[in-house]
Amino acid sequence: MSNVRPRRSALYLPASNAKALEKARTLDCDVVILDLEDSVAPETKESARKQAVEAVQAGGFGRRELVVRVNGLDTPWGKDDLRALAVVAPDAILVPKVNDDADIHRYNAALGAMSASVNLWAMIETAKCLFRLDEIAAASAHSRLSLFVMGTNDLAKEMGAALTIARAPFLGALALTVAAARAYGLGILDGVFNGIDDDAGLLAQLQQGLEFGFDGKTLIHPRQIQSCNEVFTPSADMISWAKSVIAAFELPENADKGAIRVDGKMVERLHLAQAKRVLVILAAVQGKV
Numbered sequence: 001m002s003n004v005r006p007r008r009s010a011l012y013l014p015a016s017n018a019k020a021l022e023k024a025r026t027l028d029c030d031v032v033i034l035d036l037e038d039s040v041a042p043e044t045k046e047s048a049r050k051q052a053v054e055a056v057q058a059g060g061f062g063r064r065e066l067v068v069r070v071n072g073l074d075t076p077w078g079k080d081d082l083r084a085l086a087v088v089a090p091d092a093i094l095v096p097k098v099n100d101d102a103d104i105h106r107y108n109a110a111l112g113a114m115s116a117s118v119n120l121w122a123m124i125e126t127a128k129c130l131f132r133l134d135e136i137a138a139a140s141a142h143s144r145l146s147l148f149v150m151g152t153n154d155l156a157k158e159m160g161a162a163l164t165i166a167r168a169p170f171l172g173a174l175a176l177t178v179a180a181a182r183a184y185g186l187g188i189l190d191g192v193f194n195g196i197d198d199d200a201g202l203l204a205q206l207q208q209g210l211e212f213g214f215d216g217k218t219l220i221h222p223r224q225i226q227s228c229n230e231v232f233t234p235s236a237d238m239i240s241w242a243k244s245v246i247a248a249f250e251l252p253e254n255a256d257k258g259a260i261r262v263d264g265k266m267v268e269r270l271h272l273a274q275a276k277r278v279l280v281i282l283a284a285v286q287g288k289v
Contacts, residue, residue, distance in 0.1 A: 004277070005065060006030045006285045008216040008232035009225045010149075010189050014039035015068070016048035021055045024064075029225045030216065031065040031189075036081055037072075037096050038154075045077045049084055056088040063287065067121060069094040073110060082110050092119040094149060099128040101139040108143035120144035124177050125151025127158045133180035140184050148181045149218060150174065152191030163194070165201045167208070178213045190217040193224065206231040234282045242275035 010031035013020045016039075024032045034055060040048045052068050068090045070081035085093065093114075095107045108120060122136065122145060129136060139145055152163060152170060161169035174190075181188040190209035195201045202224055209217050209231075216232045219225060234242070241263075248254060248262045249272050259268045 004280045004284050006216075006281065007065065007147075007187060007189060008285070009228040010067075010216060010218045011222065011225065012039065012069070012192070012218060012220055014048065015052035015055070016040045016044045018051055021051060023222070025060045025062070027064075027222055027225060028229065029064060029219070029222075030229075031067060032061060033067045033069055033094060033218070034090075035069045036077070037069050045071065046080075049077070049081055053084050053088050056085070056090045065091045067092040067094050069096065069123075072096050073106060079110070082114075086111075086113045089115040089118050091117075092121045092147070094121040094123065096123045096151070097126050097154070098122045098124070098136060099126055100132045101135040104136060104139040104143055104145055108139075108145070111144060118144065119146040121147040121149055123151040123154075124148050125154035125158075127155070130155075130173050130176070133176055134183070137180040137184040137186055140186055145186065147187035147189065148177060149189045150177060150191035150214075153194070155191075165193075165195075165198075165204050167205070174212050182213065187215050188213075190214040192218045192220045194220065196221045196223065199227070202227055203231070233285055234278050238278055239282060242278040245271055245275040246279070 007030050009029040010033055011024065011027065011029040012033045012035050013024055015021065015034040015036050021034065034052045036045065036048050036052060056066060056068065068085055070085070070093055071077040072095070073079060082093070093111060098104060104120070104122060111118060111120060120143060124133070152167070155170065155173065156163040159169065167174070178188055190212070193202050193205045206217060206228060217228050219228060244262055245267055248260055249269070254260050259266055
């Protein structure tokens, strides 16, 4: 868990918007995703790529993780995106519309010229990939793949399903994607919430994402950052529980026990691992790791 980073809030910004890129250096999000794909019109793809490369090269994003979402390799821009970004090395490259493990290995090969520090993140946003989540996640053993990002807008489009606040048609997909990610030690971010001015709807979906086990949520507007950070920061109750569980298992009389009683509840060593993760995440949020 030493490599845990806070990824409570991941803000998409179109790389074609120079003012937005400059503002991103001052925002309180954990991750900045410079987008070359969906939010950039075809006629501005090349200029957006140039601005993304310049932004990564210039730096100044502080503790924020800097990620670039590229166009797919099957588009006229994908190969050029990766070629241009190879010389500046963002923290991660986010690739769209992954269908299977072959796509992961194809992108991984395309990242071959990049620094070993550059991670591969994958969008989970096609109907096909939902039936291959295990094999996609398993590809992380032989690639740079380290994180999934839900693409609920594209998934809704492919399925012809309604993307409501409650996201009833996608509950199974959300749960299975989280399970696949955790099975192979990957991070995972929830999809965006489109209601920029719907604070109540955003909060409901943030709470839902937290309950599902996401590390954080992708966002489309800076005004969503504060609520996102608050929800995905361990609560006072969670911190208290974690400290109690750790302290209890550290007692000499509990050293060899697999399950003990803490605050009137039975907890097992699996809960001890969860408790330690809570404190690691808290420390990361507070900038202590």
